[in-house]
Amino acid sequence: MIQDKKEHKFGMVIDLDKCTGCGSCMVSCMSENNIPFKEDESRKKDSITWMRVYKLTNGKSFPDIQIAYLPRPCQHCSGKGGHGHSPCVSVCPATATDYGYDTGIVSQIYTRCFGCRYCMGACPYHARYFNWWDPEWPAGQEKYLSPNVSPRMRGVVEKCSLCYHRYQAARDKAYYEGRDDIEESEYQTACTTACPAGAIVFGDLNDPSHMVHQIVKPDPHPDPMNKYVVDKSRNPKVFRLLERLGTNTKIYYLSEREWVRKAGDNYLDGEWDKVKNHHGSSSK
Amino acid sequence: MSKIENKAENGSGEGVEKGTADDPKDDKGLGLGVIFFMVAFLVCFLSGWLLFPKLLYSKKEQPFNFDHKLHVAEVGDCETCHFLREDGTFSGLPSMESCLECHTDEPMGETKDEAIFAREYVAKEKEVPWLVYSKQPDCVFFSHAAHINGAGMDCITCHGPIGESTTSRPYEENRITGYSRDIWGKNIWGIKKHSWDRMKMDDCAVCHKKETGQQGYCFQCHK
Numbered sequence: 001m002i003q004d005k006k007e008h009k010f011g012m013v014i015d016l017d018k019c020t021g022c023g024s025c026m027v028s029c030m031s032e033n034n035i036p037f038k039e040d041e042s043r044k045k046d047s048i049t050w051m052r053v054y055k056l057t058n059g060k061s062f063p064d065i066q067i068a069y070l071p072r073p074c075q076h077c078s079g080k081g082g083h084g085h086s087p088c089v090s091v092c093p094a095t096a097t098d099y100g101y102d103t104g105i106v107s108q109i110y111t112r113c114f115g116c117r118y119c120m121g122a123c124p125y126h127a128r129y130f131n132w133w134d135p136e137w138p139a140g141q142e143k144y145l146s147p148n149v150s151p152r153m154r155g156v157v158e159k160c161s162l163c164y165h166r167y168q169a170a171r172d173k174a175y176y177e178g179r180d181d182i183e184e185s186e187y188q189t190a191c192t193t194a195c196p197a198g199a200i201v202f203g204d205l206n207d208p209s210h211m212v213h214q215i216v217k218p219d220p221h222p223d224p225m226n227k228y229v230v231d232k233s234r235n236p237k238v239f240r241l242l243e244r245l246g247t248n249t250k251i252y253y254l255s256e257r258e259w260v261r262k263a264g265d266n267y268l269d270g271e272w273d274k275v276k277n278h279h280g281s282s283s284k
Numbered sequence: 285m286s287k288i289e290n291k292a293e294n295g296s297g298e299g300v301e302k303g304t305a306d307d308p309k310d311d312k313g314l315g316l317g318v319i320f321f322m323v324a325f326l327v328c329f330l331s332g333w334l335l336f337p338k339l340l341y342s343k344k345e346q347p348f349n350f351d352h353k354l355h356v357a358e359v360g361d362c363e364t365c366h367f368l369r370e371d372g373t374f375s376g377l378p379s380m381e382s383c384l385e386c387h388t389d390e391p392m393g394e395t396k397d398e399a400i401f402a403r404e405y406v407a408k409e410k411e412v413p414w415l416v417y418s419k420q421p422d423c424v425f426f427s428h429a430a431h432i433n434g435a436g437m438d439c440i441t442c443h444g445p446i447g448e449s450t451t452s453r454p455y456e457e458n459r460i461t462g463y464s465r466d467i468w469g470k471n472i473w474g475i476k477k478h479s480w481d482r483m484k485m486d487d488c489a490v491c492h493k494k495e496t497g498q499q500g501y502c503f504q505c506h507k
Contacts, residue, residue, distance in 0.1 A: 100501045107503035111423045150422040150507055164503050168425055172372030175429035 009078075009104040009205040009231075010162055011250030012192065013215050013238065014071055016260050018199035021069030025051050028194030029073075032163060034145045036135035048129040050074065050160040051191050058259040068260045071200070073191065074127040074160035075241060075249035076106050081222070082230040082248050088119035088128065096157075104205075104250055105162050113156040120157060124242050125249075128159045162202075163189040184210050205231065205250060216252050236277070239264045244275075337472045341456040341465050347412055348400040349452050356447045358386075362439050374428035377414050380405065415455035417466045418443060418483060425507040435495065444480035 029051040030037065041047045056068045079085035084099035086106050092098075096113035099106055108128075120128045134154045137145070145151065148165035152158050170186040184203050192202040203210035205218050216233045223229035228246030233239070239261045240249050255261055262272055359365065365378040375382075389406040391398045405412050420426060431437045439447075456465035468474075469482035476482050479491075489499045 095502075098502050100503055102501075103503075105503060107501065107506070109423070109502045109506050111421070111506075112502075148425075148507060161503070165425070165507050168427065168507070169372070172427050172429045174372070175427065175433045176368055176370065176372035178433065 007102050007206060009250065010167075010187075010203070011076065011104065011205045011212060011216070011252065012073075012162075012189070012200055012202040013212050013252040013254055015197075015199040015201075016068050016070060016253055016255040017257065018197040019053075019069045019071060019195075020197055021053055021055065021067075022196065023053055024194045024196055025071050025191035025200065026053060028190040029160070032146060032149070032190035033161070034135075034149045034151045035158075036137060036151075046132055048131070048158065050127075050129070050158070056260065056263050066257070066259065068255065068257070068263075070253065070263075071191070072125060072127065072241075073162070073189075073251060074106065075125050075247065075251045076104060076162060078104060078231070078248040078250065080228040080246045080248070087122040087124060087247060091118040091122045093118065103164075103167065105164060105167075106159075107164070108157065108159050108161065110150060110152045110156045110158060115155040115157065117157060124245060124247060128157050130157050131155060166190075212252075215254065237261070241265070333472060340459060342459055343454040343456055344415055345454055346415055346452040347404075349395075349397040350414075351395070351397070351451070352447050352449045354450070362447060366439075368429055368432065372427075372429045377416060380409070380411050383412075415464075417455060417464050419464050420467065420483065421461075421463060423506055425505055441479050442483065444478065 026049055029035070030049070033050060035048050035050060038047050051071055051073045054070045054072055056070055058064070058066045060066070077086040077088075079087070079090070079099070084101055086097075086099055088097050089099050089106060093116060094112055094114055096109050097107055097119060115130065117130055120126075120130060131152050131154045135151050146165075148169065166189065167182075167187045170182040173186065174180070174182050184207075187202075189200075189202050192200040201212050201215060203212035205213055205216060207213055215235060216238055217235050218231040219234050221230075223232050226244060226246060228248075229243060230248055231250075232243070233252055235254070237256060238252050238254050240252055241264050243249075244265060253260075253264060258276065261276070267275065355365070356362070365382055367375050369375055383401075384406070386392070387402070387406060389402050391402045401412070404410070427434075431442075457463070458465065458468070467483045469476065469484075471481065474482075476487075485505075488505060493499050
């Protein structure tokens with residue numbers, strides 16, 4: 001039987017200098033994953049955006065002001081020490097969300113979720129959304145929904161799955177062709193393929209032949225400053241959101257600009273200068 | 285002493301009197317009570333286990349009868365009609381296009397079912413609206429490629445000897461969930477004699493645990 005001989009760790013790196021904030025990733029995500037849109041999408045407590053683009057500014061006034069856009073899918077935390085204890089997985093009383101040890105993807109099973117929303121409270125990235133209403137589509141549009149993603153009913157939580165159905169489809173093809181594993185190009189998320197700027201790179205962080213591994217260069221050793229932080233990037237331009245929490249997210253961000261990298265976490269006065277040049281033990 | 289306390293005292297007093305009195309009148313009442321309890325228990329028990337399952341499932345007939353045995357004898361195997369596509373997805377029930385590789389709008393045999401097929405569906409260029417016994421809920425991802433090509437399993441393990449059937453049994457739909465009865469299984473007690481008797485998540489998990497050493501995580505089989 002074909003088993004996953006190799007452990008994957010799927011993740012992405014998003015180049016914030018390339019991102020123009022156009023929102024293609026958000027649109028492609030919604031249509032790919034059967035996410036219903038609301039009459040008033042500006043009501044952010046009601047709208048559901050698995051992928052959401054945030055706007056960052058450096059806080060300065062003209063002519064020094066700079067803008068950056070930060071797309072935020074589910075960060076697929078590996079948890080402290082990378083053992084799979086993601087914040088949301090740890091608190092779910094229904095085992096409706098769990099950690100896939102052979103993919104590194106955090107699942108969400110809608111039929112198992114009963115809507116307590118502990119996971120939403122636990123998630124430091126606001127990546128989870130609650131269905132306050134049953135999904136509604138304009139008449140006839142339900143016929144165009146993707147059959148590979150099950151729609152969600154009211155009363156359950158949903159979030160980005162890194163287009164897991166595309167992984168399933170790629171594996172199906174590999175099984176049919178008698179291959180042991182899938183190619184990098186066979187499994188790409190909807191947002192990655194939709195980005196017109198090519199700002200999103202997706203792949204297996206464990207596979208040195210994948211582009212995402214080559215950009216991120218994840219450090220195999222735990223961070224000497226915090227033993228719970230693993231897979232820290234050895235690329236000085238790459239950072240993760242709230243990295244020092246030890247959530248060990250698999251969504252990395254890339255920027256040449258220091259103020260953008262600084263925006264990835266909250267720093268006390270003088271703290272940033274100690275942190276900014278520290279990128280994993282082996283780059284010291 | 286207040287009214288309520290009086291009442292309570294009187295009430296408990298009466299109860300004690302009744303309980304301690306041992307005249308033949310009370311014995312008779314007890315016997316009747318036991319009989320009544322037994323009858324009521326039997327009625328509830330039987331209706332729960334015999335009548336309720338009948339009420340729970342609605343029966344639907346297939347558009348027309350399909351003779352699997354005859355077709356297997358003609359084409360030789362399951363994979364001719366139920367095949368894996370080149371992208372690894374499973375074709376499921378054959379579309380009209382598959383049927384027309386052999387059939388035309390002129391019946392090949394004598395059966396009245398084929399006459400219905402030719403007249404109502406081939407001639408009118410309509411797909412046959414088959415009811416799928418083994419249809420899983422929407423949230424389930426099942427990979428035929430992984431089980432057939434990956435694990436080398438045969439169809440019978442999950443689907444049973446359906447290839448030997450000559451008639452299409454009625455499709456039974458759970459009125460509450462809308463799922464096919466084949467998911468829960470015919471036996472309302474949940475007793476399983478063959479590997480194909482049930483198609484619940486637990487049945488998948490038991491086999492996965494046995495064959496791969498682990499039940500797998502949620503996304504392996506969910507979408």
